[in-house]
Amino acid sequence: xxxxxxxxxxxxxxxxxxxxxxxxxxxxxxxxxxxxxxxxxxxxxxxxxxxxxxxxxxxxxxxxxxxxxxxxxxxxxxxxxxxxxxxxxxxxxxxxxxxxxxxxxxxxxxxxxxxxxxxxxxxxxxxxxxxxxxxxxxxxxxxxxxxxxxxxxxxxxxxxxxxxxxxxxxxxxxxxxxxxxxxxxxxxxxxxxxxxxxxxxxxxxxxxxxxxx
Amino acid sequence: xxxxxxxxxxxxxxxxxxxxxxxxxxxxxxxxxxxxxxxxxxxxxxxxxxxxxxxxxxxxxxxxxxxxxxxxxxxxxxxxxxxxxxxxxxxxxxxxxxxxxxxxxxxxxxxxxxxxxxxxxxxxxxxxxxxxxxxxxxxxxxxxxxxxxxxxxxxxxxxxxxxxxxxxxxxxxxxxxxxxxxxxxxxxxxxxxxxxxxxxxxxxxxxxxxxxx
DNA sequence: AAACTAAACATACGATCGGTCGTATGTTTA
DNA sequence: TAAACATACGACCGATCGTATGTTTAGTTT
Numbered sequence: 001x002x003x004x005x006x007x008x009x010x011x012x013x014x015x016x017x018x019x020x021x022x023x024x025x026x027x028x029x030x031x032x033x034x035x036x037x038x039x040x041x042x043x044x045x046x047x048x049x050x051x052x053x054x055x056x057x058x059x060x061x062x063x064x065x066x067x068x069x070x071x072x073x074x075x076x077x078x079x080x081x082x083x084x085x086x087x088x089x090x091x092x093x094x095x096x097x098x099x100x101x102x103x104x105x106x107x108x109x110x111x112x113x114x115x116x117x118x119x120x121x122x123x124x125x126x127x128x129x130x131x132x133x134x135x136x137x138x139x140x141x142x143x144x145x146x147x148x149x150x151x152x153x154x155x156x157x158x159x160x161x162x163x164x165x166x167x168x169x170x171x172x173x174x175x176x177x178x179x180x181x182x183x184x185x186x187x188x189x190x191x192x193x194x195x196x197x198x199x200x201x202x203x204x205x206x207x208x209x210x211x212x213x
Numbered sequence: 214x215x216x217x218x219x220x221x222x223x224x225x226x227x228x229x230x231x232x233x234x235x236x237x238x239x240x241x242x243x244x245x246x247x248x249x250x251x252x253x254x255x256x257x258x259x260x261x262x263x264x265x266x267x268x269x270x271x272x273x274x275x276x277x278x279x280x281x282x283x284x285x286x287x288x289x290x291x292x293x294x295x296x297x298x299x300x301x302x303x304x305x306x307x308x309x310x311x312x313x314x315x316x317x318x319x320x321x322x323x324x325x326x327x328x329x330x331x332x333x334x335x336x337x338x339x340x341x342x343x344x345x346x347x348x349x350x351x352x353x354x355x356x357x358x359x360x361x362x363x364x365x366x367x368x369x370x371x372x373x374x375x376x377x378x379x380x381x382x383x384x385x386x387x388x389x390x391x392x393x394x395x396x397x398x399x400x401x402x403x404x405x406x407x408x409x410x411x412x413x414x415x416x417x418x419x420x421x422x423x424x425x426x
Numbered sequence: 427a428a429a430c431t432a433a434a435c436a437t438a439c440g441a442t443c444g445g446t447c448g449t450a451t452g453t454t455t456a
Numbered sequence: 457t458a459a460a461c462a463t464a465c466g467a468c469c470g471a472t473c474g475t476a477t478g479t480t481t482a483g484t485t486t
Binding site: 430433434435437445448449452454 | 461464480482
């Protein structure tokens with residue numbers, strides 16, 4: 001894996017060093033937050049985990065809220081790398097949708113984040129807490145839903161599937177994905193495979209071929 | 214509203230007083246937790262809000278975990294009072310399901326809990342945290358889904374609706390309700406009405422009449 | 427009336443929280 | 457070479473956290 005694009009063009013070695021540790025902290029913060037929530041983050045905890053000083057973490061982010069926002073963005077980036085970008089290799093429309101859902105299944109079961117889907121775990125917490133953190137989480141979810149809706153639209157326009165309300169279907173699909181993530185976290189022993197089967201069934205419900213009259 | 218059944222038969226006025234304040238604390242804790250999460254609860258905060266001493270709260274619950282479990286049960290009870298029990302007046306099957314969803318809509322929009330649906334806000338937080346709190350939340354959600362699935366089954370057995378997988382449909386309905394709650398919390402200005410329309414559309418998708426051959 | 431019990435309070439503890447301050451080190455720029 | 461900048465550190469602040477211990481008050485039981 002190459003250098004992160006945001007740090008690639010930096011030549012000032014001071015800023016480069018900062019960007020690196022900043023990203024390392026944010027990525028680890030996303031891991032912790034997937035388990036204990038963005039509110040459960042603490043500067044000291046992250047510093048200890050990464051062998052840094054608490055004040056060092058503080059100088060890089062300033063305030064806790066900015067650290068939380070950085071964690072959201074790091075989680076978003078990891079999600080894009082694991083799910084969205086690989087799926088872009090598939091042709092647009094129904095095929096890409098199936099690939100997105102399959103990759104999401106791997107993403108949810110595999111410990112990309114130790115606490116499962118980052119978005120699902122934290123959006124419910126912050127939906128009643130105005131601020132930059134909520135805004136960042138909201139944008140992330142909106143982009144994800146728009147992506148699904150867009151591919152559904154492409155599939156419908158190409159005649160792959162029957163005509164539908166893409167926004168509504170995307171809302172429904174995202175809802176099932178969130179519930180599937182929770183079910184995966186709760187059901188320690190059973191249902192791992194069953195949950196993804198349910199998800200695929202919902203997707204198949206939207207990917208029905210159009211009636212040829 | 215009559216006395217709570219758990220406190221009705223208590224004659225010892227010391228225990229009665231304790232049960233009352235215990236319930237008052239638990240109910241307020243549910244309100245706070247709907248906004249800031251069960252982890253965000255604190256003994257001192259609750260004591261201050263209710264004009265009690267911090268140690269007084271501690272005496273009644275012992276440990277924070279027990280307070281959290283009590284908050285879950287208080288929230289569950291409030292939910293049953295607001296949504297489930299009134300809906301039992303409707304005839305079983307499709308009619309009761311529609312009533313349940315409508316009452317849930319009122320429950321989610323009206324500030325029964327200031328932070329919206331208690332279950333949706335906290336289950337996502339605790340799904341990766343083993344313990345009595347997670348177990349209590351899990352039982353609560355399972356009961357709710359079983360209730361929906363049971364009514365769907367009744368409707369199907371009575372021939373009101375087409376045959377279906379009741380468990381799968383209940384999973385899907387609950388997922389949409391959770392997502393609707395989040396959407397309601399996020400969309401400050403727009404979509405209040407639109408969200409419930411989406412929910413009704415999903416329900417209608419399951420309440421299709423059977424094909425008469 | 428005495429013994430007992432539960433609720434409620436007061437105090438104190440160790441720990442951790444987010445944040446501020448001053449300082450040292452390394453890097454770039456003028 | 458000197459000034460400016462960015463990272464990183466250690467020490468410390470006031471506040472809050474959960475919890476433990478002992479005491480007071482109200483009510484019950486014997």
